[in-house]
Amino acid sequence: MHNENEDWLVPKIDPSSIKHQKRKLQESSWQNIRIKIVTDFITGELDDDLKCKSIGQQISWRYGTITCTEEDFLNASRKANLLRTLDNVRIYLEKLLKVIPVSGPITMETSSSNSFTYSPKKSYTGYDLILPVVLRNFGSDSPLAMAGPTDYDSVYSRPISGIVYLNTKQIPYNTHSESTWQRWFFQVLIHEICHALGVTDSMFSWYHPYENSQPYNNLTCQLTIHKKSFTFLTTPYSHIFAKKRYGVETFSNGTHSCPSGIEIEDGGGYGTAGSHLEGRAFYSELMTGSSMSDASGPFERLTDAVMAILQDTGNYKCDWRYAQPLVWGNPESTIGGQPINDFATGPPSKVFPDHYMKKPNGDNLGATGFNFKTWGSWLPLKADSEISCPSQFINYQQYCGPARYEFYNPLKADFQYNKYIFDFINVTYPSNSCPDGQAILPGASEYGNVYDVCGTYKCNKYDSYTMNVTTFEKTTTITCNKSNVGQAFYYYIPASYGYVLRAAYCVHPEIFCRTVKLHEMNFVGDPLIQIRPLQDLIKTPTPTPSHTNTHLRRLNIKHNGSVNQATMTPNQIMERKESHLRCGSSLASLSV
Template structure:
């Protein structure tokens, strides 16, 4: 069965690639490849979707039809039967993705045909079908019923090259219900995410990852670290490690080389970057955004992973800096506390719902709200142990998930019980949103305004909805109301209170958000690691609660350099003491001899002797 997904009153996509891919390892095929890397050619094969004949017996062709696939029987609804307008949206979306990827991904071209294969019992394709000789990746697109699941599409890798292991064939299952009537950015992001799985971003492929100029797998690929009594798996391949050094600075996390943390939530585990750390990267296992949002992006997280597959030559020009939890967007510098500390303990201001009246998104690019969560998902932390309380997973690891001690949490493991804000409105280009205490569906756009930052990011101005210009400066008290006004909507009057965010965080975030792509390769150089602080005499300093600690030579508790210095000093002290002792002994002997001579002289010339 499919995993249970987030119960939301909001359109979301939860990826189930891991569940489907775990049913069967990809087959290997012997095909000829060119020696040079060239623009990738992806073939989205839509013939089984477009063909009116029932060549694919597992797709819905009529209402109330019965379809059994993935061990589940479905009764087809009218929404499960694809119509012409949805075919057009699907086709144009996949064409856009193909054109996008070929601009920055190169691969060794496939020059020979191979037979297409079925995948487990999920696919009904003729074994006589052949790949096209002018395509490098063949993706069979098939429509399937998904019932009430929020999953819009799912992809599995079917065949890979015998030597290089690059994917050759994949299948993309489409949930017809989730195809929009008109083209949407969110739907493009979902199908792009699924295409990245087809390209090899999958835990089933990790052991095949290798340098781009060699077919020998990387020496170290994944590592499990126990930090804060919580086990996390990290992708520690070369570019994943560089990403960690660039953002966080530490060479190691617990007993592992630092890298990109992988999600451990059931159903999306391992094949996706950890949601709480890399929210809004295109590869995270959950996509939560408005229909035409720019929230999700191909970031340096995706770039690192795609490069570390070794299957492709990937240019940085198709990627943007990640914004969420990026210290370069908050302070402008690497932050070691982001490396191992529990994210909920170090999230910056404005990131999550600390109260239900702060609606500005973490990137100040729109507004979000708690109301789009299903009310049943909000749980009081004091109810742990009760049937109506939070999950047992949360209650067993509450110190990890909720170190701050929030009294209410969002009871969903897929987001690690984090009280994130669901985006509901995105500001127009050039405008931003700052924290305010009021929000209405009818007036969300009124919370966005023009702004201007100083060159040193120490202050900015913001134009409120009533035309008032607000100035926010470094050192301002962020809990104080800086402006209030009343506004009527639908005959009801509301009071709006504005608060200043940290100017440096606001300005750095906005500047990074406005970057259309990386100007230079973010992984072109190796940044030096930040040394860990030495432990204090009482055993303090940097430590990992429940972790293995840093096992590198420079971090061991015994300092050999200090030991040598102390030994030299002791040798000098002993030598000096020895010299002094000899001098005292010599002086004593000399005094004794003089005393003997004086006694003898006194005896020889005393009056008694005459």
């Protein structure tokens, strides 16, 4: 993984300038955030010395000397779609977040020779966050984007300005939003802007209670379990999230303990480690250190985990209607709705549910995802005996440590070495998705020339469900109940060479119905104060921290066309390689 640790010349938080204050504000003092996404560098109203202006031009900046090519220039249609996507991001974030408003102007100053230049200085009034977007040639397809804060509120240290860089080679040709079928670029932008909002280790030490600028003490806690080192964010909302998810007040190794909290990524090197949610524990959350989403449909999501962190900053109150449950590891996805024992700190091969990971010795999972809503491809496994330790190869550095057989691979089985950000768990790379009301059972094909299909489902409480799968104008009806778990049903699916016989295997109806229902829902209230979200008691939603007794609503996702059948190849896997400043500012990048 490429590490980025150059010190960008952006304003730093000066501890001596912070005057700690407590202010009791009326709820009406918090208002929806007003964001100005400055597109002048895209439209040409503002110039950028490091922007490609002609084919063959050479530009020297932090990524070296780079030659501009035809794909670095946006035609009118591509530019218009980009502007619409950026506006969709603005609208979404303005609905999602409330802040204490900025009363005066925000002045954007010259940043640095390595980034962009405002000349003359420019001020904006009536906004709470200013985000210029700058197009940049990175010399390759990676990174996709970069973002970070550039200035802060003098009382609460909330970022009030930032910068977003977009890789011109990776800007899509269509418009993305929170509800379009293809939304990966929208999610990339949300990921990066979340860093600019303060979801980064360089700002952890400035997290504080609402309306009190005094930072929390002891925000993180380290613990070694099964010879693996864990770091948890234990701020109040993160702690509540963990208690509800894992069912425990503390994590313990028998000698030492930590308050339960949200695990922070330890892999990927400088910039990725420390500023993302741990991939193993938060698979499918868009703030993990590596993207697992292809462009064929929705998979990654903004979940209650990141919402908890945003609230822990002390700078944002969240409208939960615009977030979705993290289904991975969710106690509400299990039989009886109970926490998965040791899910947070236990060896995955011993504690994860059977349908989460493909087993080296074979199973019926196929390429079906854990949520029964996606399917994709597998990368080759490697035998444990093939690994020579110690190793300089970043994929093996953690594996070669003391946790090798205690945590990562206690069975000494063949393992997925390419997923080191996800602690080597053998999960699918989702490249296909099912729309609401449809799902896919275990047994999906991983091959790109076999075109699997989703089926419509209907749950009879948690006792049984039926699924209708239609291929070649013939519908196969599958009925699964508690007595036929694992039973195979057969039907033909299309392939490039004609057709292939597909076996679909029944899943326990309570696991299946709970999982797909969670996947298709948005919150309507604060789940951190709610015990059983799947009871689905619909009330009038209000933003946190106001207390409501609401649960979840079904999210009606619209899509434009059929599900893409292409299988994602390894070189399409996006790794988020971030650049963060320890001084209190950060720039984050998303790579492919």
